[in-house]
Structure formats: structure tokens, C-alpha cells
């Protein structure tokens with residue numbers, strides 16, 4: 001079985017910053033203090049401007065009109081921006097050597113084709129391209145799929161993109177949900193070739209509980225909704241459990257890891273999980289306070305934003321949870 005190395009990552013967050021005070025202008029009785037107290041979120045980014053969101057909220061424009069006016073960044077647009085960061089860290093990579101592109105997204109542009117094809121076309125790549133989606137846990141799913149494909153030697157060099165635009169499927173009259181999310185994208189490049197400075201993918205682990213499929217959902221033609229209380233309990237419990245499992249099966253415990261990052265849904269939630277795992281503040285990496293819940297792009301963009309922090313021998317545990325219900329983890333080692 002060939003090993004898998006994660007050679008470089010990139011991230012992108014749109015320039016439109018929405019602080020908690022922005023929601024006052026939507027007249028939905030949102031309180032900035034409530035948001036910060038319950039979620040730890042202070043701001044988030046959106047592919048839409050504050051004016052665009054207000055126009056949708058007050059019925060002056062539809063999302064379709066904004067799309068037609070060219071005001072919505074596509075899956076491919078976000079991915080190209082994340083790719084620019086990745087390639088600046090790995091300039092010697094020849095994109096022609098990339099044989100596979102996987103896209104994992106919760107809010108696609110197309111039912112068909114695979115959104116991965118739109119990314120590859122925009123980048124000018126001719127490689128095998130397909131989607132593998134599992135809501136907020138897509139990054140670990142995609143890493144797991146890539147690792148299995150690379151391990152056989154059939155696939156040599158693979159790219160993963162996790163572009164997310166929850167802004168497009170929010171009900172901006174629902175103060176419970178619209179304050180939680182931010183848009184963003186992460187990108188990763190993997191192969192079996194060892195390269196100094198890469199992260200070795202030591203392990204990946206995935207689970208589903210399909211009986212909970214309707215606890216967090218975006219039905220066709222509708223907006224996001226969730227049972228926040230039920231999901232919070234699930235998110236904390238599964239984050240702790242899957243982190244302990246992936247460490248135990250590699251003969252490690254929480255004290256052995258250098259850094260931990262979790263699904264960026266809610267700072268209070270991931271801090272509670274990190275505390276119960278015994279991981280101190282210095283070892284807990286997150287970006288949810290400034291960027292909100294970025295779906296599947298959250299945890300990998302934390303890795304990308306901290307790429308230069310990691311030192312040889314560092315062990316990084318990343319745990320994710322998502323709609324489905326789904327959850328999983330990966331263990332990475334800096335080489």
C-alpha cells in the first residue's frame with residue numbers, strides 16, 4: 001500500500017465581511033451579543049455583498065437575478081482563488097501531472113455535470129474529475145477516497161477542492177441559522193511521493209448515522225435548517241469519540257498530538273470538545289470566530305491558514321461532523 005502525502009494547501013475567503021452588527025439591518029431581532037456568547041462567532045465572509053443580502057431579504061431581488069447580474073462567485077471561481085494560494089506554496093508542481101480532481105461541496109452550482117468538472121475546466125486541466133459530497137465532513141471523505149486511490153498506485157497526484165457558499169441557501173429572515181455561516185474554499189494536493197515539508201496522511205476514519213438525515217438539511221429549492229440543540233450534542237460527542245478512536249488505533253492519545261482542529265460550526269462547541277479531550281488552547285487551531293461555519297471548507301482552511309506553523313514531527317488531528325449525520329477524522333504528521 002503506497003503512503004499518501006499532503007504536499008500543499010490553499011484557502012480563500014471572499015472579501016465581503018459581515019460582522020454580527022450586519023444582521024441588525026435585516027430587522028430579524030438578531031442580537032450581536034447573543035451570537036458571540038452562544039457561538040463565539042464575530043464575523044463571517046460572503047460571496048454576496050451586504051447590499052445583495054439586504055436586497056434578497058426585503059424581496060427586492062432574487063438569487064437568480066443576482067446570478068444573472070454576475071454577482072455570485074461560482075464553485076470554480078472560489079476554487080481558482082484557493083488554488084492560487086496553494087501553487088504559491090508549491091510553485092514547482094506541474095498541474096499536468098494531476099490525474100484526478102475531487103470536489104466536495106454542500107451548495108453546488110450544477111446537479112449535472114459534477115462540479116469538479118467546472119473547476120478542472122476553469123483551471124484548464126484535462127484530468128478525471130468527480131464530486132464526493134458529505135456536507136460538512138466532505139474534506140475527510142475526499143481525503144479518505146484519495147488515500148485509497150493513491151494507495152493502489154493507480155492514481156498518482158490528486159487535488160481536492162472544498163468550495164462552500166452557504167450564503168446562497170440561507171433564509172435571511174431566520175435569525176437562528178443565517179448568523180452561523182460564512183463562505184470559503186480550501187484546496188489540497190496529494191501524492192505518494194515523499195517530499196520534505198509535506199504532511200503524511202497517517203490515517204483516515206469515517207462514519208455515518210443515516211437515521212439522522214433530516215436533522216440538518218437543505219432540501220431541493222429550499223433553505224438550510226437544523227435542529228441546533230440535537231446537533232450540538234451529536235457534534236461534541238462524535239468529535240471527541242472519533243478523535244480518541246483515530247489516536248488509539250495509532251497507539252496515541254490526545255497528549256501526543258501537537259495540534260487539534262475540529263469542524264468550525266461553533267467556537268463554544270469545538271472548545272468544549274477540545275477541553276474534554278484535554279487539549280490546551282495553544283494546541284487548538286480554529287478560524288470560526290472570524291469566518292463562521294464554512295461547511296466542509298472550515299477545518300481544511302484552518303490547516304491551510306496555519307501551514308507555516310507546523311514543524312517536522314508535529315502530529316495534527318482533524319475531526320469533522322456533518323449533516324447525514326456523518327463524522328470522521330484524519331491524523332497527519334509533518335515530515
Ligand SMILES: CC(C)(COP(=O)(O)OP(=O)(O)OC[C@H]1O[C@@H](n2cnc3c(N)ncnc32)[C@H](O)[C@@H]1OP(=O)(O)O)[C@@H](O)C(=O)NCCC(=O)NCCS
Pocket residue numbers: 029030031032034035038039136175176177179216226227228229231232235265266269321322323
Ligand atoms: C444553533 C446554535 C448556535 C443555537 O444555540 P442554542 O444555545 O442551542 O440556542 P437555542 O436553540 O437554545 O435558542 C435560544 C433562543 O435564542 C434565540 N436566537 C437564535 N438566534 C438568535 C440571534 N441571532 N439573536 C438573538 N437571539 C437568537 C432563539 O430564537 C431562541 O429563542 P426562543 O427561545 O425565544 O425560541 C447551537 O445549537 C449550535 O451551534 N448547534 C450546533 C450546530 C452544528 O454543529 N451544526 C453543524 C453540524 S452538522
